[in-house]
Amino acid sequence: MPISDDLRDLYQQVILDHSRHPRNYGELAGDCAHAHGDNPSCGDEVDLWVRFSPDGSIEDIKFSGQGCAISQASASMMTVKVKGVTKEKAAAMIEDFRHVVTGEGAVRDEDALGELQLLEGVQKFPQRVKCAMLAWRALEQALAGARVNPEWGRRV
Numbered sequence: 001m002p003i004s005d006d007l008r009d010l011y012q013q014v015i016l017d018h019s020r021h022p023r024n025y026g027e028l029a030g031d032c033a034h035a036h037g038d039n040p041s042c043g044d045e046v047d048l049w050v051r052f053s054p055d056g057s058i059e060d061i062k063f064s065g066q067g068c069a070i071s072q073a074s075a076s077m078m079t080v081k082v083k084g085v086t087k088e089k090a091a092a093m094i095e096d097f098r099h100v101v102t103g104e105g106a107v108r109d110e111d112a113l114g115e116l117q118l119l120e121g122v123q124k125f126p127q128r129v130k131c132a133m134l135a136w137r138a139l140e141q142a143l144a145g146a147r148v149n150p151e152w153g154r155r156v
């Protein structure tokens, strides 16, 4: 189904807004998970810090990075949506988001992703899928307890 012009405009607005005014930008200090990812084919980098509450939910999350608008907007939007959720829910959102950007598999919880679903526009561009997934792969590492692993981003 072709994306309507209205949806394409909204996609552009949301990407530009988050890439120009990233939410939760910065670093967390103290006891937290820290993962790094890069996407050499596009020059994108993301560093992600995640602090978990005693019950295992994401208490706080921040990212810093540089690169294309899609990689940075995806990171910014992700931090907004996963703050406060449990690890289990965050893991389910990672899977759902992967389904959105690859077009493979059904999205189980559309409400949880919200405007992130606008990124389905990258489906037609495999290189852009890597940009959109970069922060989410870092989140996957953080959920697994990563402190920092500079190598993982180089494996594709």
Ligand code: ZN
Pocket: 039, 042, 043, 044, 067, 068, 069, 070, 071, 131
């Ligand atoms: Zn990129």
